[in-house]
Amino acid sequence: MINSNTFVHMFGWKRLAMTTLLAAAVVTGWQPLSAQQQPPIVEGEIRPGGGAAVRYAVPDFVAATPDLAETGRTLAQVLWNDLEFEREFYMIPRDTYSSIPRVAAGALPPFASWRELGADALVSGTVEKVGDLLRVDFRLYRVSDQQQVLAARYEVAARSPRVLAHRMSDEIFIKQRNLKGVARTKLAFISDRNREPLVGTVEKREVKELYISDYDGANEQRITVSRGLNLNPSWSPDANSIAYTAFGKSGPDIVVSRIYEGLLQRPAKGIGNNYLPSFSPDGTRVAFVSTRDGNMEIYVANVDGSNLRRLTNHPSYDLTPTWSPSGSQIAFTSDRSGSPQVYSINIDGLGLRLISQGEAEADRPTWSPAPFNEIAFTARRAGWYDVKIYDAAAGTSRWLTDNRSTGGSNESPAFSPTGRHLAFTSTRTGSMQIFVIGRDGRGERQITKTGNNQTPSWSPN
């Protein structure tokens, strides 16, 4: 039987290769429905009917037993949210079709009603319990010709229907739009929510610990229990490790935590004060800020601390390194001009370039993943801060947020692994919270709500 550990490892993480999934299909996996169970699957994209975008309907999944009604609702709602997130489809509001009868997956839906509603695509699903497992049959129909274009059966431990909905979303995006979904990615961030007093001080200070959550803010989980101050998380490319700044008895140091194993490494080896780590795109190295030679400079070392190299050498302060997708350049903040500005430099320490042109202040650059070649950073505007995106190919920048309308300050941007969204910290609600927004500035969502939450990092898968 599947215990909770196996569940997290076998199912909750998409890094598991599909081949493994198929091998384990009997217990956990995705399996196409057999030919007898369904009409033949018609390959192909669902095209928009009347509107500019394909109109999707996701009614509640039909529960085989009354105790699964809530699960059926969660599956549909989370899937609807996931599909809405990428703004590839027009998602018909779910309350407008609650009166249309739902049918078990496999039975023919009342297509006339769905056509009347204007739906181009219909997700129809059933959820039932088989022993300790949740079995979900799901089908995607093209309403125009009543053809089924996608069908799958999942059998999983009953703990998290959300993860299953995320998987169906990823499946629809890759099949229908050839788009890698982010529904199973995670956010790492710093939170003061549990309000424990900080150890080792007589001051009234509360801990700030490292947390992770699903990309939509669900399943928040505390990672560190240091009862101290932790800052600036940065995911490793394989999403198994998080580097962060941990303030200990001997000062701030870089910790790389393999969060599923509980193993910690210290690439900066506690020499000097070390802050603001950033994982290299190949996962072997960490760039960070250190005062070991006097003032703040950028250093690069292997995760185990070997092969330490100093990248910058300037009497001013250099901080917040971020890697280009190829690992050949690093962008960072420096106040060498008199105010903090964003620069880039080649990994050999040559080729310094000013990125933030004409900004009063610019800080915390974050390089986008390929194929975009952009650098997001925080820039001063109207007395506070907003996120700005620099397009490296065009050499121009655009504002992503606008604190003049949102209020508060918007800062610390982090790209999603596909570059289509960014997470950032905003103080607009009166506390610090994580928001996500499309790279076009639309589709903004608040992710965290409890306590203060800051400096997000978006897991690469």
Place this chain on the structure above:
Amino acid sequence: MVAELTPELVGRGFHLRHRRRRTSQPRHEEFEHPEQRVNMYRRTLHTAIVIVLVVSAAACKPRQPKVNTTPDPGTTAPVATAREESKPLPPPPTPPPSIPVEDKPVVRPVEDAVASKSLDDLNRDSLLKPAFFPLNSHDLDDQGRLIVNANADVLKKYATWTITVEGHADERGTAEYNLALGEKRANAVKTYLVSLGVSPDRLKVISYGKEFPFDPGHDESAWAKNRRAHFVITAK
């Protein structure tokens, strides 16, 4: 450790794993990294040895040069050795008599009401006052220098104290750059203290950026209190 986990986390697979590993580690450690633990015990060992040396040196003058019996920091001492704290320490080896005696001044603790307080009490009602900074600046102004002058006098009186100078910033800069500003403020104070004759060996700097405001308010009076260098006595 269990009490630190919120109930909803207990039962989640990887937390259990995380926790299981942690519970095997000493509780007082803030960061449970084996290497750091070794270092900490090494320090404890070092301190213990130094105390033994001081006592024996005082007993038979003239003082002998300090013998470094601590393990080479470059080598990895087995954890088991470091853990055997409670075992009696080996007697310090007798140094060769031919080495010339170095006559370093002995720092003796002041014995008064202040000195007898615990570190926490010393920090709770500290003789070392915070120095405040102008907006976006790490330069000590006249008032700031007066405060640091007074702190320097305290540090000269209590010459065994070591301190950490914490640099803090108000909420109006970015979280990241405020870490730099905090470093600059703490370093400005350190530089000034050293110019007043306080040994840099007694001073450590750290930046907390804008993470720990002393006044949680969002107005100028709160911000003014939060742009500061805060002094923490770490040993006496």
